[in-house]
Amino acid sequence: MLLELAPDDRAFRDEVRAFLRERLDPSLAKRVREHGRVSAAELVQWQKTLYRQGWFAPAWPTEWGGAAWPALRQYIFDEEYHAAAAPPVIAFGRDLLGPVLMKFGSDAQRQHYLPRILASDDWWCQGYSEPGAGSDLASLRTTAELRGDHYLINGQKTWTTLAQHANMMFCLVRTRSDGKKQEGISFILIDMATPGITVRPITLLDGEPEVNEVWFEDVVVPVANRIGDEGRGWTYAKHLLGHERTGIAGIGIAKREIDYLKELAASVRRHGRPLLEDREFRSRVARVEIELMALEMTNLRLLAAPPGSGPGWEVSMLKVRGTEILQEISELQLEVAGCSGLEVDAPGAARTRGAASARYLNLRKLSIFGGSNEIQRNIIAQQIVGG
């Protein structure tokens, strides 16, 4: 932690540390730290461990089984979690759907879905992006025609992360095509086992099928699966985007990655000495470390500030700088790996020397997905320039 903690926060941190020490499989943690492959089954198993501890949903209210920690505790948890190299939670259900259900879902929807998210009984994927829409999310074209008690869904989603493992999707669909494009969008939950759905993995530049195309051909979805009112899906989805998100800056992960970078650089020699002792290299590492300190302090200031008192573009800044820092670190790791790091580890096999390049290539996504960094800079500028 950048700043000293109060005694009770320190005790909390120690409790988190102890839990991770006891329950997190060291070989899994080693793989996470070294950018190895983690299977879907391992992830679910780990999430269930968190669930049994009552820590799967740090931000959720207690009435829905969350830990309801204040922001600083969530931050401390996050830091310890990533320092221990616990696998990242697949958070679409917990962080994106959960809050929408709590605020806009019906009682029946909440009682059915929220406990299942908490227990990782469902694997949710997010059906927002479409081919041709890009950053202009609202121009989506997948249609849902109302046919009595069900919708008939036709169209295509893309960039759907890990849809190949998902049994459920929350999805934006067009229920009306006239008027403003943001209107006429509805928010719908889809069982991935419904006939007419085709999932086709997209191989990315690191060779991994991390995202998917999902096709809908006359897919029948009960009207009961719609969240809130027809035509208000855009509002529901947007509800989240402005929210403060503790983890978006990726501070905990970046710290671990810098540690790992230094460990790697200490084991490689240049000019007859460990690369880490090379002044020019060390000075480039120092730049990133300082950048990360500044971002962490910014994040902490935002957590401490009364809601709404910030400049208004915090989340965009945390996203932009957080992703740039992670990309920068992965580039330094690639540099340390040298030409040996160019090896492609066979698909599905354990990662060996190819981890650095696979990671570097994969992280190109950070500045593109989740609202490209260009879009984030547009947002920041708009807020600064104002009306």
Added chain:
Amino acid sequence: MLLELAPDDRAFRDEVRAFLRERLDPSLAKRVREHGRVSAAELVQWQKTLYRQGWFAPAWPTEWGGAAWPALRQYIFDEEYHAAAAPPVIAFGRDLLGPVLMKFGSDAQRQHYLPRILASDDWWCQGYSEPGAGSDLASLRTTAELRGDHYLINGQKTWTTLAQHANMMFCLVRTRSDGKKQEGISFILIDMATPGITVRPITLLDGEPEVNEVWFEDVVVPVANRIGDEGRGWTYAKHLLGHERTGIAGIGIAKREIDYLKELAASVRRHGRPLLEDREFRSRVARVEIELMALEMTNLRLLAAPPGSGPGWEVSMLKVRGTEILQEISELQLEVAGCSGLEVDAPGAARTRGAASARYLNLRKLSIFGGSNEIQRNIIAQQIVGG
């Protein structure tokens, strides 16, 4: 020179070197090299020395007293000229007005003005920029009303470099205000001694009055002072902008500045050793040196290529990268000078420790004037993206 010269070019280079060795006052060269102050009288005297040698106008045709050297010779001359730290020529008359006169001027205008430019008998300033126009040059508002055999000029120019020393100005004025803004602009020569002209120096952030505001109040200028047709001034002025300009990249100056930077860095100590031997510093200097090599090679390729065979945005690239390199070097020089370099040398006095900061501050202009680097990048993009 980056590449080896043919024997006759080598002989030419030696001739230029010998001339500079013999005729350039070493104390003046030292001042130029160390960013000292050079007076207007010294400049004119030096330009007359070049004139007597027949080398004041390397690019002009011989019929007008120019040297008419091929591009490579001009380049060699430029390199030697700046390596010797000869003072930069005040080139508004020679490089900007001269070619316009040759192509669009009347016989009388050419015979009167061109020899006077060549001999530095006139000091020309350029009246293009106006307050409020900025990069949008064509939105100029200074008016010239035709009154029989003369124009009556009213308005204001700004950023007029060294107008306080000039006896003549070439000027863009608005002779018609309807229609497209580029039309209705005329190109006029003005004697600065004409009643109604007020020149007010603008102190820049380095404390120097390098540019001026020039006010016109019912200034009477003979129609005979107009170049070419009324309303075609924009075309005449633009004629130059696309032209290849050997010197625009500032290669020769940048090379000298890097030499000087290294000399300074060798004389300052950090960590008990000359700063120049500090690996991290040396590596930043190396980056600029390499950047300069790449730009020089690009410049040489363009000089060697048949006219019109380049990508079409050469001049913009040379301007952008050339100015960025010069700014970068001045920043490194400021770093070497340390906090002692913050001293302001008294106005008009010899420069001592304040040279580095004065230079650094002054060079901010490079990316703003002469078509800002943003405008240059717009131009490059437009040419790449095309129609």
Added chain:
Amino acid sequence: MELVFNAEATMLRDTMSRFIEREYSFQARKRRLVLPDGFCRDTWKSLAELGALAAALPVEAGGLGAGAMGTLIISEACGRGLIVEPYLATVVLGGGLLELAATSVHRPLLERLTEGSCLLAFAHSEPESESDFGGITTRAMETRAGFSLSGRKNAVIHGATADMLIVSACVGGAAADSTRLSLFLVDRRDSALQLRGYRTIDGLQAADIAFDGVTVPRAALLGEPGEARPVIDHVLARANAALCAEATGAMQSLLERTVAYLRTRQQFGQPLARFQALQHRMADMAMHVELARSMAYLVALQVDGVDATARERVVSAAKARVCIAASFVGKQAIQLHGGIGMTDALDVSHYFRRLTAITRTLGDEAFHLDRFAAATP
């Protein structure tokens, strides 16, 4: 964690804001610059009356006890208002040395300082020590009556316009241990000083000072002889923290001015603020300002509270990051203003010059990056 201003801090900030608004318009600042000293002693008195000079000092030393957060708030205001009075030189450096090194003998001097009736400057850096403010070679030879000082100090901030100088020196002959420093109070008007004052690019004052056997009484010694190094390091750390806060204030002003200019300035038929390339530049400026502000906070929280190693590490991280921000924000503010930004007549160029000076004062980006890396495992 004190990440949000408490009531006292908010009050101090508001006091400083009102002061700047009332007394420190750009025109009023210009009038101060042409005074003989280059600043205004009456303004200094006003700052004393507002409590600004005593704010950071501990209550037991006659201060208001606002500590490093107080220094941050006042320095940030100095940055916003481009204040030319010697807050850094007199209060942060001079006052800090008096607070940390002095015995009760020097308490009256501290009182005169907080009243605004005695200006101090710290004569420490030397021609050869400039880049890393180590390796002091000024010597103090013990004499019967006290000490005789010999050496050269350069770039002493406000050195020619202060009333008293605090001079660092090693006690002993040429073989004296340069890590064992002592501090001496010297009257700036002492005719034995060879003092060359000059103006710096930011409108402030500095001086080069030669001591050629300048004698001072034994009472001029501040604290224990040879024990001043930790105090000096601590005070220089505070000064760098203050510079970080001051830079943040200046950057915030530049950002606001740039945004306002681009909103009104029309080119090619629309406000410049509509051009996306310039929008992204503003976004980057804003992020730099915010990240620099965070570092200024971080260093203020830790400069007095952690051990020397941790302190130097965080100070260097903060100063390096602030230098990067100051350079970017300053250059972009000029660039986006275009020609008008280059002129002395607009405040933008003055903010830029002050930021440029800050990046060169008490260690530059390269120095602090290096020191941070060396202190980081």
Added chain:
Amino acid sequence: MELVFNAEATMLRDTMSRFIEREYSFQARKRRLVLPDGFCRDTWKSLAELGALAAALPVEAGGLGAGAMGTLIISEACGRGLIVEPYLATVVLGGGLLELAATSVHRPLLERLTEGSCLLAFAHSEPESESDFGGITTRAMETRAGFSLSGRKNAVIHGATADMLIVSACVGGAAADSTRLSLFLVDRRDSALQLRGYRTIDGLQAADIAFDGVTVPRAALLGEPGEARPVIDHVLARANAALCAEATGAMQSLLERTVAYLRTRQQFGQPLARFQALQHRMADMAMHVELARSMAYLVALQVDGVDATARERVVSAAKARVCIAASFVGKQAIQLHGGIGMTDALDVSHYFRRLTAITRTLGDEAFHLDRFAAATP
């Protein structure tokens, strides 16, 4: 100065352009990637028939005499077409070593190389020498029949798919002088080799090879024993020159694809190419490509014509500059394409991967920056 292509060079360039157009669509390349070797021996034969394999060799060595400019033209085409056949490994490295080190005994091998019937790879870098390709520890002990090789080579480009390996080693025991290198021809199919082949991110092939007392006859020695270091340095310089040209070709393709994509791709009601921030990004990409191309030219003009010190200096300047350009242009091409640029299905990501690999092959930006600085007064 030969800054503009002459007629022969123009012809060669046009030949290569037609070859890529005819044989090297992105789909055709994909079909080659899934062949057992990861490339196509028939395509290699076609290149031989076009004269591409002999182009750079001197006429007296059976080549066409186009020299480094020939290598530049072919390498640039390899970059544009993302050619997976082993031009760098076999012709630039292998052919270069044969040309510069070999005696007339090895002339037939050079002929087989230019005919396309023998593929070579250069086994030089070792786990410990990777970053600066110095400090070779592989040993060749003289035996009665010839030599016995022991050591480890890694990241040997095309090491598992070539017919013959050229292996660098020091003659003698553990105390042998590692600056005095020798070269040996080894049959890649020699069952004594422990060879692990793998694919690299750019779709090319590499291998780690362990020699554990592999015996070769005396005739396997290429050139004078202990004298190979200058030849190796020269050939590595040529290989870096070739990589600069190849990177230029790949960057040019990425620039063109990015511009074309932004012209057609609509967002928020207009083509992306209308957004000024993206326009400036394209302008920066274009400048990087042009400056990289200049460095590729410069190094091609000098790699065979100047002394070793000057050569290493210009090679390092060029490679460092090209690495900077390759990293920027590659990353921006992906970024500006958005999600689609991340996919294996689009050629953009393949260009990016090849550029990434080039920046890590035969010395990275940091290595070359360092070497340039050391060689520059």
